[in-house]
Amino acid sequence: MQQPVLRTHQIINMCLGFMGIQFGFALQNANVSRIFQTLGANMDELAILWIAAPLTGLLIQPIIGYYSDRTWTRWGRRRPFFFAGALLSAIALFIMPNSPALWIAVVMLWLLDAAINTSMEPFRAYVGDNLPPKQRPLGYALQSFFIGVGAVIASSLPWLLTALGVSNVAAEGELPNSVVYSFYLGGIVFFSAVLYTIVTTEEYSPEQLAQFNRQNDERVALTYQPLSLQPWQLALLIGGLILGGATYTLGWNKELWVLVGLLSGGFLLFAAASWLQRRGSDNMIVSLANDIAHMPVMMRRLAVVQFFTWFALFSMWIYTTSAVTGFHFGSSDPSSSTYNEGANWVGVLFSAYNGVGMLAALLLPLLARKIGTPATHALALSLGGVGLVSFYFIADPKWLLASMVLVGVAWASILSLPYALLSNCLPSHKMGTYMGIFNLFIVIPQLIAASVLGLLVSQLFDNQPIFAMVIGGVSFLVAAASLIGFNDDSHTRLEDSQ
Template sequence: MIEKPRQSLAGLWNISFGFFGIQIGFALQNANMSRIFQTFGAKIDDLSWLWVAAPLTGLLVQPVIGHLSDRTWLGRLGRRRPYFFAGALLAALSLIAMPLAPALLFAAVMLWVLDASLNVSMEPFRAFVGDMLRKDQHAAGYAVQTAFIGAGAVIGSIFPWALEHLGVSNLATDGGIPDTVRFAFWFGGAALFLSVLWTVLTTREYAPDAMAAFDGPVEAQDEAPSLAARSYAVSLVWLTAGALVIWAVGKLGLEKEVYLLGALLAGYGIASAAAIALARAGSPNNMLSSIVGDFSGMPPLMKRLAVAQFFSWSALFIMWINTTPIVAQRFFGAADATSPRFQEGASWVDVLFATYNGVAAIAALTLLPFLARRIGQARTHIVGLLCGAAGYASFFVMPDATWLIASQIGIGIAWASILAMPYAILASSLPQKKLGIYMGLFNVFVVVPQLLVATAMGSIMNRFFPGEPIWTMAFAAATLLLAAAAMTRVDRLVRT
């Protein structure tokens, strides 16, 4: 077994530069799709259903792409690059087509296509860093990737605002999409495609025989025997849990979005039963059985990281959904979305979000590598999560909206750590032959908390804190504390 060549700073740049454009695409989507939907007449109550594309497509697409990319080798095109190039091409076309939408249905369909394409492109990048770097460079590699994520998010978020200040019309004339949004999406499509193309053209993946020489012989992990021997009882438990959630929606008057949670639980029960049946029928190598087997057979370290990841992303999604009403109501004294003061608050949230993304980009290149070298990756992540918890809790004590900039420093450090440290720890511990599928399955613990927050948080707030969105920040702070506690178990395992 021999070591991989050490990558230079230019090599680290080339490996992750594609993520810069991908994040511009995500930022444009996150900042403007509700605006586009409402322009075409969507009601506020329907936005969550339209937005479900983002987490749902990630849940479905990323494990599939991870499974396929682990088994791909196209010569000079490589293993991961064909997928993030194809995804970038489709995403760029979607960004170009989106502002040309003639009606709500077209815009909704294009959101699903856009998000699926972004996930196809994004998933292999996580594994790509692990493929290309030696273990002692994993933290640096994911830190550079996180810096590009932060920079792309800042540019994508402020680009429509910048165009307006340059004199481009921000008016939705004749029920259409404003020129600021239209031009920003076209810019985003070009930036996304060109940045991914840069990575495709400036990198060359290691062939399978080279990877074997670097990592030593890796025994194929065939989950089929254990899957075939598994009882259908666990599948029945998942199916029953989903049915009970669906029943409870009508019985307890929960928000209608909770139906989706029930459907996902029941759907996994059906999928696991089908995978067991296929394995018992002598078809061990089909995609469904492989994915279900890998999910149930995750390494112990990954399972512990998954708990921390679940709580971390619960806090993030709480923030993304609720920061605008919190800031507008608590700091600008406006709960009515039609009032000028509410719009001032919403604009200030754009500044706050750009701030925490900018802090994340800087922290990823400076603070995180410094701490990781001295206290280790797991403890660095604990520090980052505690900074985020303090940032969320500080919303309760800040005297005015300007002081919320200080809150964003802690949140930005946490965001940088969430994007870098878990993946660096994973890439250094997972078998190379399954790096893609495990990275895709790890995304489940990014997506499920988002779906859970989207479906359950509304019911909790309406029941216990009606009209007081500030209390969602207490939930966000508490979940990051739980994530930090979960990381102590990871730290103990890493150090044993």
């Protein structure tokens, strides 16, 4: 059976919910550092306080992917997860700007990010489920377009509300109404957009998907060998023990314990899965460990690119507010009008790169047909690297808009081209699981960034966050270089799937 080709309006309905999800992410990315600093966080604490975002993604997305692959209800396969995540996200968006203390704001960031991830992970698999291979690039491009729409509006909301007369200053330890009302609007839009997708779209049953994708599933069928501890897994344990011992005895920054936990946790996952498999168990831990250990080759190659890409993005999200307010506006006092003017300008900058990304998402597939998907992605990442490095060399904050144009091109590529490459090399019955696992190579670099960026900025750069932007730019360039020699497989070439 051939999977039906959907009309453009049907694909739009399918992707519109992602606009709401991006409302939540954009408000979080542009304002959480501001909220933390307002509630008393020090500059060198920002990275570790942000750890909630990648850690919840690390835990939530593979689990949601695993269970959404195995779920079928009267409401569908992925849509129940859309609804639950959207409802919880809306609640968190209403509560977060009213946090009376720093620790409450941190807890709300954990809840918000867990809820967003619950909605977001199935959306990636949703495109792979509902569209035939030749339409998937269009689906991911439209998904990126709506991500851009949501981010443009949400990132600039405090600035827009200030322009409409809403107060942009507040007493010490409190957030201005321009930020508080932005979060309220974000909660409403998030839930409404996701609900629209749930109501206007339908899903194929697992049996229908198996029929549609039989030929592709046979081509990409995965064969598993019994799990056994490998040298690289033992290296994780040894590395974690050495780093943990050094951190404890030498009194190194507490953020490094995140990296210790990451290394040790990786070893424990595979050790536990190996032990359970030998006892005849076939639970979620065994299944996920097998899927990670036997990833398709294309996915392994993309994992390296994703690692450096998302290290760069996390650097930008954490430190842009501090870099721009301190380096370009000359104020690090969250209660000052100058600082809040700079923080609002960061919202405009974030809106700009998302706006460019929204448009570039529709143009990049055309370029990919000419020069290939990997070359297009490498070019876009290189432009993003130049954009972040240029922050250090630009004095007038207005010219930072030019930097964000370059970042926007990279953002568009990041949100679409890797997924267009990946989806066609995955078996349909594991689409959600592998999309969740692919997210590991988004969140692991963020966890590493959270553990080492604060140390680097404080120890090497005298607490000057502008250098975190430079580090992020260099990481983008490394990601681009990782694509050298990366060839499209015949079945994943974007131009062959148009």
